[in-house]
Amino acid sequence: xxxxxxxxxxxxxxxxxxxxxxxxxxxxxxxxxxxxxxxxxxxxxxxxxxxxxxxxxxxxxxxxxxxxxxxxxxxxxxxxxxxxxxxxxxxxxxxxxxxxxxxxxxxxxxxxxxxxxxxxxxxxx
Numbered sequence: 001x002x003x004x005x006x007x008x009x010x011x012x013x014x015x016x017x018x019x020x021x022x023x024x025x026x027x028x029x030x031x032x033x034x035x036x037x038x039x040x041x042x043x044x045x046x047x048x049x050x051x052x053x054x055x056x057x058x059x060x061x062x063x064x065x066x067x068x069x070x071x072x073x074x075x076x077x078x079x080x081x082x083x084x085x086x087x088x089x090x091x092x093x094x095x096x097x098x099x100x101x102x103x104x105x106x107x108x109x110x111x112x113x114x115x116x117x118x119x120x121x122x123x124x125x
Contacts, residue, residue, distance in 0.1 A: 004072055004080035005054035013037065014047045015056060019074045023060065023067035 007015060017032050018024060026048055030041040048068055051057035058071045090096045107115070 004076050005056050006084075007051070007054070007056060007077060007081075010043075011047050011051055011056070014044065015051060015070055015072075015077070016074075018057065018068060018070045022069040023062075024069075025065045025067055029068070 013033065013036075014029060017029055026041070026045050029048070030039075030044045033039055033044055048057060048059075052059055052068075056070065056072050056077075058069050060067050060069070086092055086094065086097060090100075
């Protein structure tokens, strides 16, 4: 597996659009992000440049456009981010994470059954 780069919160917003649809030119990404962010187009281009430098995004020239595509999968990035969060906040231990959420969240009976099933599957591995 390729090393997964650290991706900032702003970069996540850009790469999520590329996971949903790619390749895309910077213009389309600027348009999509304008719906939720108050960013200048240069900000989006800077974020794309950073993602490209980190090798998280690839770029190909097509006629007069630069088309951007993700070079890392969403699943791999989520895995790396989850492990980083778990290490930073809970010393790498899953139990305190589960206890934290169990004390602070309301779970439906179906949620609890699914969680039990997932934990049992993990136990059997």
